[in-house]
Amino acid sequence: MMAPSRSVRQAGARCWSWVLVGVAALGLAACGDQKASSAARAAPPVGFLTVVLQAQGLHTELAGRTRASQSAEVRPQVSGILQKRLFTEGATVKAGQSLYQIDARTLEAAVKSAEAARARALASAQIARTNAERNAEMVKIDAISRQVFDESQAQVVQSAADVAVAQAALDNAQINLHYSRIVAPIGGQIDLSVVLPGSLVIANQAQALTTISQLDPIYVDITQSSSELLELRRQWQAGTFGRVDASGAPVRLALEDGSAYPHAGKLRFTGATVGQNTGAITLRAVFPNPERLLMPGMYVRARLATGESGEAIVLPQQALQRDPAGNPSVQLINADNKIEKHPVRLGQALGAQWLVLEGLKAGDRVMVDGFQKARVGQAVTPVAMRLDGSRVVEAQPSAPAGQAP
Numbered sequence: 001m002m003a004p005s006r007s008v009r010q011a012g013a014r015c016w017s018w019v020l021v022g023v024a025a026l027g028l029a030a031c032g033d034q035k036a037s038s039a040a041r042a043a044p045p046v047g048f049l050t051v052v053l054q055a056q057g058l059h060t061e062l063a064g065r066t067r068a069s070q071s072a073e074v075r076p077q078v079s080g081i082l083q084k085r086l087f088t089e090g091a092t093v094k095a096g097q098s099l100y101q102i103d104a105r106t107l108e109a110a111v112k113s114a115e116a117a118r119a120r121a122l123a124s125a126q127i128a129r130t131n132a133e134r135n136a137e138m139v140k141i142d143a144i145s146r147q148v149f150d151e152s153q154a155q156v157v158q159s160a161a162d163v164a165v166a167q168a169a170l171d172n173a174q175i176n177l178h179y180s181r182i183v184a185p186i187g188g189q190i191d192l193s194v195v196l197p198g199s200l201v202i203a204n205q206a207q208a209l210t211t212i213s214q215l216d217p218i219y220v221d222i223t224q225s226s227s228e229l230l231e232l233r234r235q236w237q238a239g240t241f242g243r244v245d246a247s248g249a250p251v252r253l254a255l256e257d258g259s260a261y262p263h264a265g266k267l268r269f270t271g272a273t274v275g276q277n278t279g280a281i282t283l284r285a286v287f288p289n290p291e292r293l294l295m296p297g298m299y300v301r302a303r304l305a306t307g308e309s310g311e312a313i314v315l316p317q318q319a320l321q322r323d324p325a326g327n328p329s330v331q332l333i334n335a336d337n338k339i340e341k342h343p344v345r346l347g348q349a350l351g352a353q354w355l356v357l358e359g360l361k362a363g364d365r366v367m368v369d370g371f372q373k374a375r376v377g378q379a380v381t382p383v384a385m386r387l388d389g390s391r392v393v394e395a396q397p398s399a400p401a402g403q404a405p
Contacts, residue, residue, distance in 0.1 A: 251304040
């Protein structure tokens with residue numbers, strides 16, 4: 001076999017040189033990809049919100065119970081047999097409307113007896129006046145003694161008193177007769193009747209015959225702990241929040257099933273004493289109730305305004321973290337795009353958000369997304385986010401004029 005020529009050997013060497021150059025290029029490209037991947041892992045993207053100051057009304061939710069604005073228990077004022085029930089149970093009645101009729105025959109007889117006694121007293125008084133007038137003339141001529149004259153004058157006064165007593169007895173008998181028809185003391189919705197016709201009722205008995213409740217408007221008695229009220233007043237005095245005028249402050253209700261009551265109420269007054277057993281203060285609000293959705297005795301949740309702030313800081317719940325002791329904190333992105341942990345002091349919850357009282361200022365970048373990707377002190381790639389209602393979503397860049405975003 002003949003050995004390859006020199007030109008052939010040179011061509012083979014050049015081919016191997018190109019192969020080595022290609023392999024080196026591929027290695028450099030792979031190394032560059034690894035560096036880029038490491039850089040991406042070193043600064044992961046995280047979402048943040050920029051802290052802004054905003055006007056915020058403050059509210060509190062408290063437990064409450066509905067109460068009729070007026071309520072009256074109907075009881076008999078005379079004794080007797082109940083003859084008729086003159087109303088429909090559960091209906092709306094007017095003040096003065098007849099509700100029951102008691103057998104009035106004995107009461108009518110008492111009125112007639114009182115009228116006769118009054119007539120007899122009037123007749124006796126007339127005789128006494130006539131005798132007194134006659135004796136007044138006779139005493140002038142000494143036809144009778146002065147003692148007889150004085151006795152006749154006293155008889156006139158006594159007979160007049162007898163007439164007054166008889167008149168009072170007649171008035172009392174007529175009042176009792178009037179009470180034989182039991183009427184509604186107030187207007188409102190009447191409850192069930194606890195007695196039936198034919199039952200014996202006693203004057204001023206302990207058991208009420210029925211109850212009338214005025215439901216439109218209706219009261220809601222709200223309880224607030226004295227500690228909450230003290231903290232709120234401290235915040236008012238420190239100027240943290242502006243004070244809301246309690247007189248006529250709007251109040252909203254959530255019903256027992258969680259639904260919202262459609263009508264707004266107004267705060268009527270705040271109690272001046274603290275309950276010894278509960279440590280709470282009672283507040284009363286008044287609500288319109290045209291549909292009769294609210295009934296006395298219902299438990300509700302009342303949402304009422306407690307203050308207002310023109311420079312409030314509000315954050316979504318996902319921006320907050322708590323340590324094992326329950327202390328809240330947030331993670332900020334500093335000017336070097338590194339994460340820092342900052343403790344904060346929270347106020348009240350505002351739905352899915354929290355009011356921040358201390359620890360933040362306007363312009364701070366608060367981390368709200370990507371907590372699993374980064375840790376405190378790590379460099380990150382900030383991604384601006386925005387609040388869409390109660391959700392945090394990625395901010396959309398503004399579109400150029402004439403183009404859709």
